[in-house]
Amino acid sequence: MEKAREILKINTQKRVEIKDITTEVSEILSRSGIKEGLLNVYSPHSTSGVVINENESGLVRDFKLTLEKVIPQGAGYQHDRIDNNADSHIRGFLLGGSQTVPVENGKMMLGTWQSIFFIELDGPRQRNLTVTVIG
Amino acid sequence: MEKAREILKINTQKRVEIKDITTEVSEILSRSGIKEGLLNVYSPHSTSGVVINENESGLVRDFKLTLEKVIPQGAGYQHDRIDNNADSHIRGFLLGGSQTVPVENGKMMLGTWQSIFFIELDGPRQRNLTVTVIG
Amino acid sequence: MEKAREILKINTQKRVEIKDITTEVSEILSRSGIKEGLLNVYSPHSTSGVVINENESGLVRDFKLTLEKVIPQGAGYQHDRIDNNADSHIRGFLLGGSQTVPVENGKMMLGTWQSIFFIELDGPRQRNLTVTVIG
Numbered sequence: 573m574e575k576a577r578e579i580l581k582i583n584t585q586k587r588v589e590i591k592d593i594t595t596e597v598s599e600i601l602s603r604s605g606i607k608e609g610l611l612n613v614y615s616p617h618s619t620s621g622v623v624i625n626e627n628e629s630g631l632v633r634d635f636k637l638t639l640e641k642v643i644p645q646g647a648g649y650q651h652d653r654i655d656n657n658a659d660s661h662i663r664g665f666l667l668g669g670s671q672t673v674p675v676e677n678g679k680m681m682l683g684t685w686q687s688i689f690f691i692e693l694d695g696p697r698q699r700n701l702t703v704t705v706i707g
Numbered sequence: 708m709e710k711a712r713e714i715l716k717i718n719t720q721k722r723v724e725i726k727d728i729t730t731e732v733s734e735i736l737s738r739s740g741i742k743e744g745l746l747n748v749y750s751p752h753s754t755s756g757v758v759i760n761e762n763e764s765g766l767v768r769d770f771k772l773t774l775e776k777v778i779p780q781g782a783g784y785q786h787d788r789i790d791n792n793a794d795s796h797i798r799g800f801l802l803g804g805s806q807t808v809p810v811e812n813g814k815m816m817l818g819t820w821q822s823i824f825f826i827e828l829d830g831p832r833q834r835n836l837t838v839t840v841i842g
Numbered sequence: 843m844e845k846a847r848e849i850l851k852i853n854t855q856k857r858v859e860i861k862d863i864t865t866e867v868s869e870i871l872s873r874s875g876i877k878e879g880l881l882n883v884y885s886p887h888s889t890s891g892v893v894i895n896e897n898e899s900g901l902v903r904d905f906k907l908t909l910e911k912v913i914p915q916g917a918g919y920q921h922d923r924i925d926n927n928a929d930s931h932i933r934g935f936l937l938g939g940s941q942t943v944p945v946e947n948g949k950m951m952l953g954t955w956q957s958i959f960f961i962e963l964d965g966p967r968q969r970n971l972t973v974t975v976i977g
Contacts, residue, residue: 573708573843573844573879573976573977574708575878575879575977577944577946608710609708609710609841610747610839610841612880612942612944614942614943614944614951615953616951616952616953616954616956617953617955617956618894618895618896618953618955618956623800623803624753624804625753625796625799625800626753626796628786628789630784630785630786630788630789630793631784631785631786631793631796631797633785634784634785634786634793634796634797635797635800638778638797638800638801642777642912643908649900649901649904650900650901650903650904651898651900651901651904653900654898654900658900658901658904661895661896661901661904662901662904662905662908664895665893665895665905665908665937666801666908666936666937667800667801668803668893668938668941669894670941670942670943671803671805672747672749672805672807672942673749673805674712674747674749674837674839676712681749681751681837682751683750683751683752683753684751685752685753686751686752686753702944702951704880704944706708706841706879706880706976707708707710708843709843743845744843744845744976745882745974745976758935758938759888759939760888760931760934760935761888761931763921763924765919765920765921765923765924765928766919766920766921766928766931766932768920769919769920769921769928769931769932770932770935773913773932773935773936777912801936802935802936803938806938806940807882807884807940807942808884808940809847809882809884809972809974811847816884816886816972817886818885818886818887818888819886820887820888821886821887821888841843841976842843842845
C-alpha cells in the first residue's frame with residue numbers, strides 16, 4: 573500500500589463558517605503522487621464538520637440557517653454551563669467530521685457540483701485537518 | 708493493495724425515493740474478486756444520500772416523512788430562487804453521501820437487518836455511484 | 843496491504859446510551875501492530891450509531907435530549923406497529939453507523955477532546971462492532 577498524509581491548516585473568521593477546501597485537498601492529493609485509491613479528510617475537532625455538497629452562496633446560507641433551526645444556539649443545554657458551545661458540539665455530532673472520497677487518475681471523483689466543505693461551528697479558530705491518501 | 712472499482716447506474720422514479728442497492732453492490736464486490744478489506748459506496752451527487760439501515764416498508768416511509776419534517780420542502784430557502792431543490796441539498800448535507808463497509812470472505816459484513824440505501828432527494832434522475840473495493 | 847480485524851463486544855444497559863469505546867478501540871489498534879493507515883469502526887446494527895465527539899457528562903446528556911427532540915419516540919411512526927423502535931432506526935439513519943480515523947505511529951489521530959462513542963438507540967443489548975485496520 574502507498575500512503576501519504578498532510579495536515580491542512582485552516583483559519584476561520586466567524587463563529588459558524590462554511591469553508592470550501594476542495595482546492596487545498598486537491599493540491600495535497602497531487603503532491604502525494606497517488607493515482608488510484610481513497611482519500612480521507614478527517615477533522616480532529618469536536619466543534620466542526622466535514623461535508624460534501626454544492627458551493628452556491630444562497631445554499632451555503634441555507635445550510636447555516638438550517639443548523640440554527642434544527643440545533644439552536646443557547647437552548648438551555650447542560651454543556652453551556654461549562655463551555656458556551658453546546659450547539660457547536662451537537663451540530664458536529666449530527667454532521668460528522670470526516671469524508672472518504674474515491675481517487676482515480678490522480679483526481680478525486682467528486683461530482684461536477686460537489687465541493688468539500690470544512691464546517692466551522694465554534695470559530696474563529698485555527699484548525700488542522702488530516703488528509704490521508706491510500707492507494 | 709488490490710483495488711477494484713465500478714460505476715453503479717441507478718434510475719430513480721420519484722422526487723424522494725429510498726432505493727435498496729445491496730444486491731447490486733454485492734455483485735460488484737463478487738466481480739472484484741477481493742476477499743478481505745473495505746468497500747466504499749460514494750455518490751457524486753449533491754442531492755442524494757447513501758445510508759445503511761433496515762428495509763421495512765413502514766420504516767422506509769417513516770424515513771421519508773422524517774426528512775420532510777426536519778427539512779421541509781420550500782421553507783423559504785435562498786437557493787430555491789436559483790434552483791427549486793434547496794431541501795434536496797440540505798437533506799443530503801445532513802445524511803452524507805457515502806458509506807464504508809468491512810469485507811470478509813468476499814462478503815460485506817452487513818448486519819442481518821442492514822441494507823444499503825441510495826436516497827434520491829431530487830429525482831427522478833439517472834444516478835452514477837462509485838463503488839470502490841480495496842483489499 | 844496489511845489488514846487486521848477484531849469484533850468488539852459491547853453490553854449496553856439502557857434504551858438510549860452513549861458509550862465511550864475509545865480505550866477498547868485503541869487496544870485493538872495496538873494488538874494489530876499496524877502503525878500507519880486508517881481504522882474503521884463499523885456497527886452492523888440498524889438501531890445504533892458510531893460518532894466522534896467530546897466526552898463531557900453534560901454534553902452527553904445534551905446529545906440524548908437532542909435525539910429525543912429532533913426524532914421523538916413514538917411520534918406515530920408506521921414501523922412502530924411492527925416493532926416499537928422506529929425512533930431508534932430513524933436516529934441511526936441520521937447519525938450513521940461507522941467512522942474512519944487516520945492512524946499514525948500506531949495511534950489513532952483523534953483530537954485532544956475527541957472520543958469514539960457507540961450510540962445505543964434500542965438497548966439494553968449485546969452489540970458486536972467490527973474494527974478494521976488497514977495499513
